[in-house]
Amino acid sequence: MSAPSDVATPTTPATGAARRRSRLARGALAAAAIAYVALLLLLPLIGIVTKAFEPGVSIIGDTLSRPEVRHAFLLTGIITVITVAVTTFFGLVVAWVLVRQRFLGRALMNAVVDLPFALSPVTVGLAAVLLFGTGGWFTDFVAARGIQVLFALPSMVLVTIFICIPFTIREVVPVLEEFGLDEEDASRTLGASIWQTFRRVTLPNIRWALLYGVALSTARAIGEIGAVLIVSGTISGKTETATIYIFSALEERLEAQAHVVALVLAAVSIVLLVGIEWLHRRNELERSRT
Amino acid sequence: MSDAAQTVSGRSTARWAPHRTAAALRHLGLRGAAIVYLGAMVAVPVAAIVSSGFGDGLTSFRTALAIPYAWTAIRLTLITAAAATVINAVMGTLLAWVLVRYRFPGRRVLSSMVDLPMAIPTLVTGLMILTLYGPNAPIGKFLDRFGIQVAFTWVGILLALCVVTLPLVVRQVQPVLLELDPAEEEAAATLGAGAWLSFRKVVLPAVRPAIVGGALLTFARCIGEFGSVVLVSGNIAGKTLTAPVFIYQLANQFRPAEAAAIATLMFTISFVLVLVTARVTRRVEV
């Protein structure tokens, strides 16, 4: 079976008049689709670019030179890196266990993986408050060790990890299911160790799915607002991520700065999107090969 | 985007019978790591929410719902989510159809744009909408002349939800449309069926599970949406305050038990939906 093309040929009607009607109908449908996307996405994107540059190009330099803005981007970066590292690593472990092992409770584990998608991010932040706030389950435990969780980096990382858990797992599991068992068996029979098999046989198989999951997690971690807003305390220069900075700047009536930071995030997302699209296509291509 | 949550198929079985203790330990070690990871990172927080919300029976739940605008917030959330779901079910299917069946310049760009809401922060989406449809913005001012206000009304909420969930139905339906054998539609055309009839009787039944799956995902996503809605809606209790923003306010005010009660209600709804989606979209795969 050849790789699927991403356009299927439409059926052509018989008579000339019918063809004209069909062309009109097709044109109208395409126009409606394009108009919908334009209204919802394209125009607002243009709007934000315009609004950001309203005070002049110098606003970019002004905003990006502010220490609190720089710290916000840095913080977003740190949280994202830690989150993606943890969720990718352990995501692989979980995916492996789900696909290659059979045990009682496997279906439950599978369901638990989906839980983060069912929760609103604010609920995740709330959970952190319940666990580490006044009278929380772990409050005394961390206080005794002098670790600050809430209103500091650890809680922000923890909530972002929670939210990003499903991405890697959901992308890798189908690929692991479809491929590789025979190859892995062969490799083991030939004397390779578990680790060698994983590195040389499994990893190349799931490579694109894994990267796709990483890209999705990255985008999600960068964009997180609801949960981090609750746990961070919005301390400028300490616990403000880029998204939280936008939120705070609007409150400070620094609309121009808020728009610049939003624009930067939008630009980063678009770059990520290109990567996501490309990886998605590679992933689909790999999955459709026999 | 790949398919929704998958139940692990029965096809891949662990065929290595661990005949050595070391191998068995490795297996268990990995399983233990997975259990600890998911247990600590997912199960514990969710348990905290449920136990806080319903730890003392229904008291917190009743107190939370007794707050005058709590029910209104929940109702508003469910209604706007349902509306956005219907809109995106229709437009999503349309978009998938156009992207799959038609060739036109800019098709690739359109396809990528559809995925944009997955990559862009929801807060930025909200800001984008305000920038264009806000009270002092171009389109906003234009619509104001006709008495239509977008920002700080349910219209804005609906718009935000539609933008944010745009890709969900499209990405469920697209692969199904690609797999569809054009022979059936050609047969229908030969028999004299018009395009619409052919679509209704041949295509729709085939994509319906995908649409339903996408719709359920959309709904679940909508009832938890925060970033875009908090900027666009104005959060006016009783009018434009949604459940997620309400939970945020309660959590922020250190009223965790009440927040947890509402949160548990909302996430039970979405969790059930996500599980059902898994069933439904599995049937799509052949």
Add this chain to the structure above:
Amino acid sequence: MSLRTNPIRWATLALVPILALSACGSGTADGATTCDGLPDQPTISFAAYSTPREAYGKIISAFKSSWKDEHDGQEVIFQESYDGSTLQASRVVSGYEADVVALSLGPDVDQIADAGLITHDWTTEADGGMVTTSVVVFDVRPGNPLGITDWNDLTKPGVEVLTPDPASSGGARWNLVSAWGSALRGYGGATKDDEAGATTLMQGVLGNVLAYDSSARKSIQNFEDGNGDVAITYENEVLTAQAAGKEDEAVYPPSSVLIENPVTVVDTNVDKHCVREVAEAFVEYLHGDEAKQIFADAGYRSTDLATAQKGGGDFPAIEDLWDVDEFGGWDALTGKLFGDTGIVTQAQTG
């Protein structure tokens, strides 16, 4: 088994530094119980209520330069956060290690003191611990189309009122105390000392509230977004908005409570972070002339009651200015208005 062939060890070993990194990244000093003088670059964690961010932005810059000059170029870092006063107090109690708190009203500072984090009597500091004062005003649309002059105008049918939520915002409590007190003093269309009449007035106003935002700043911004007919807020908020080019217009009810905003050092945290010297210097600076000038320019009145009432410049004279002690202080007022059976609580949940 070597690392190469055992990924489980890998996993465990990889996890440790990641967790350790997270825990260490909290930015606070290691739990040293004795301080050896200040750190090289002292960091002050500053928690304030939502409205004075512009004023403190300037004051903090001025303080930093002044400290730098006096201390051999030593840089002090400030990490500021602004939000509803009660929210900030709750956060400090919950673990937000603020070194200096600048809140909207005394009870919020007391909340932190009751949790054992403030161990000195802050009310014995200069100016009774207060750094700024203000009055309650009505923020109206340009030209005051509804002709609002006093509290009873807010009870009229169809008038949409904005005020923050007393559970999270200090400004909200000032607003409502002012309404209550003004009525009892015979203003706002009420009769002097008539509690029943005052209660009716409060219920009338609260019945017209369109939205309770979580902080004073959020409330006024909600108003600026076009929602509501009138926002009850601090005088300094309207002046700040006007300075930012917004169309806010203040109407001064004849009677107002004297809003007094406290600032103090949080003992447990300054000692933990070893920054007491800087923190106390900062609080002292706030009572100094430079800071007073910046506050005045930012729309805050003087801590001296007579001066505050007289006004001058941008500040109109207030006909009847009184403080919370007229009604038994915050303890009595909180019980009467905001307790479980309080008038406001009843009206909000009714």
